[in-house]
Amino acid sequence: IVLPVMALAEADDDTLIINEEIEIVTKAEAPAHLEGVVSEVISGWHFRSDETQALELDDFENPALVYTDQALDTWNAVEGSEGKSCASCHDDVETSMQGVRAVYPKWDEKAGEVQTLSMQINDCREANMGAEPYKYDSAPMAAMEALISLQSRGMPVDVAIDGPAAETWEQGKELYYTRTGQLELSCANCHEQNYGNMIRADHLSQGQINGFPTYRLKNAKLNTVHGRFKGCVRDTRAETYAAGSPEFVALELYVASRGNGLSVEAPAVRN
């Protein structure tokens, strides 16, 4: 018999309002597909120290904004054989990219697969600009993703899990509950059964990705979703999947859907 270990979610009760203006929903009723699993979904922000939390309150304090500024230059820079920039087709990022991040990953009809934001960015670079794709979890990719995500900040995550995306979602769910590596641990062991608990010096969160890409104080750079997945899988003494692999794309869809109802918080700050 599996006795669910009821985590005493010691998430704090602080509220996150960015620039005294953008209200971030950091706790929400769990989406229907999590019924019986968890009742509330909680941003990783609640599990961090007051000092780390404070860095998100004001964009002048948030170190991630340096990277989105750089990405804004990239947005406007012509690259590749077609002589185009992102702006050539999408104009002002602040209007054209509003709400985009909130629904990714999503099914792409043309490609016939679920695509992450990174995949779409590289699609545009290759097919529309004739430019080299970014390495999947590279710094310029993380920065562009952060810039696009910023335009959805405060909007509810609303990833579709039905229709053509359902199969990929099921695959991601399977991966989430698979115990990997010599330590035989699944995502659920740490982030579903034990959020709120300490594991050595780390305060376990629900492992939500509404804040990605995130700036981490630990490595002083933007971290992508797949980069984080790799680190967590590696820590089970397992062979990780590659960034951009179909497995991690499926896992990203599934994990994103566990945060449906939270606000897009990216680019967040974590330790």
Add this chain to the structure above:
Amino acid sequence: MKHVLLTLAAVGFAGQAFATPPVPSEVEFDEYGAVEASLTGEPGDPARGAEVMVTRSLGNCVACHQVDDLSEAPFHGEVGPPLNGVGGYRTEAELRGIVIDAKMIFPETMMPGFYKTTGFIRPGDGYTGKAAKEEDLEPILTAQQVEDVVAYLMTLQD
């Protein structure tokens, strides 16, 4: 004297003067998941066991368990139950079984098996994230380290 013989064993005389530890897949558990026989026939050293408990690359037991006796090592986790007094209410054989492969007694437990080398999904080469071949896997703790940890746990009496 003992020390000299152990050194000899390590360079290839094992099995003559001493029984070699069973390979992990051949450890015999009783129906409750306990392991009666010492893995090495050598008494465990509680001091070395305590070291294994707090060392990240070894047992790192305090990542999940609070042990008041080890409070000088910082950051004890909350994933498993505190181990204070565990030597009083668990037998040595039970503790050995739990450290070797806790899933023999608690089937779904989060606790990893520390003397176990088979049955994994995507086993990695340590913490590199790269693949390991299952046949090359070393147990996380050596047979003697398991005995050291068990000896240490037995000292935890209320």
